[in-house]
Amino acid sequence: MTIESSPRHLQLRDTLFRRWKTLGLGAGDRIESQNEIVRFCDFSLITVVKTLKDLESEGIIRRQVGKGSFLVQTPWAEAHWRIGFFYNRDTVGGGIFDNEFYTRLVMAFEKGVVSDGHEFIMGSFTHQRMPVGMWDALDAVVLTGFTGETRLEALGETSSQVSLIDASLDGDRFHSYRLDYGPAFAEMFRESGARRRTYLYLDSKFSSNEQAARLDAFRHAGAGTKVDQRLEIIAVNQETDVGNTDALKAAIEQVRPDVVCGHIHQAWRPLIRSIVPDAAIYPFLLDSAAPGFVVDTAGWMRTILPMIYAHLGDRQRPPAIHTYPARFRP
Structure with missing residues (x-):
């Protein structure tokens, strides 16, 4: 059963989890009141009240009269993280494993993620299409291969934490992990x-x-x-x-x-x-x-991955560009 065909209160539940995940809320954080929820989404007050009561009975939120409602647990978060690496197949000619540079990059990234006890997922996107639905099921996605032709609207639509590797975009919208030559x-x-x-x-x-x-x-x-x-x-x-x-x-x-x-x-x-x-x-x-x-990929990953994990723990940190130096070998 798709989200669109599920009961309204389950649709709202998914919407709230997605919103709270995107905002980086954790246990103890205050959530919106029922009236605030009605204002930002297309659900009736009856549906909102039922959904919040269900969440309270499940122990996911705690409601205090005169103080508001607070998260008790975050069911969308697991003990391990699901972290994806996605490349632009319109840029990487012939596929990522036909490109030695990107092959080594993705292998080093995967080794670091798995060694740290997390789940690794790899995929691709194009200049015109990005798999936002897949990204929403992940905790973080690391993307590479942007050019001036790449449409960027989808980057603001996913609830997954977006980071860029060997890439950056104007406006410092995301954490970027660049190489400094x-x-x-x-x-x-x-x-x-x-x-x-x-x-x-x-x-x-x-x-x-x-x-x-x-x-x-x-x-x-x-x-x-x-x-x-x-x-x-x-x-x-x-x-x-x-x-x-x-x-x-x-x-x-x-x-x-x-x-x-x-x-x-x-x-x-x-x-x-x-x-x-x-x-x-x-x-x-x-x-x-x-x-x-x-570039020493093992050293690069030792620098990058702790930052990604820290940003998952505190998604409200302001984005920044992080650089890692290449060395010259004559």
Whole structure:
């Protein structure tokens, strides 16, 4: 039986649990009066009174004359949490397990959640559709893969706690766990010493806050060198059109870079080597001993997961952007 076809008092019960969960209410917190409930939802006073009496008889709320009603327990909360990881399949070309970066990210996240005794769920969304109904059944969802094309309305509709990983949105609406490549870029340029070198940065064609932040960090680090470096930038599709390398090949042939860095797909290495055999190649990497800008996912998860759990315990904490530094491996 769906919520829509269930009795009205059970529909109201679900609505109240969803609202209290979204507000992050816990045992001892005051809930709305019956008149306040009538005002914010489409239920009659008779239905509201019956629902509140049922909740009181079940020991979920306690009503005190002249003081109001208070939560005694939160039946939507369990001893363990159900935490989901959802990626944008319109952005991650070929699926998440065809993408080494995101594969390592989701595996590290799952390992951390399960090791902490919680339940892990993985899924996806698209630019146009997000599975809000599924998210409502979870305590928290961690999302990644936003671009300028992604519709965001659904993010405000779910009762699940929303966090963003390797992603952020304007307005600080959610806790965001970003990677900071600024220090790693600066270390790469310091390696040049007093030499002037040509750097070709492969910028992602997928417009997002993270894409823009990485490009800004690269430019800022390059501008801070003792010797002026030559910085060249080309936009690439490292996700959904990997085989189209004409523009990349032309840029490498024209620029003849000493360093190629940024959003480098593994399949492009032979092409780069065939044109500039001695060029250094520095891609974005997770848990790798290869040269590049490397993130230790175990350390990242040790930083992120306690924050997610704390925010579940206190969902009224103001959202913030949390950063974790990448390191440069020459």
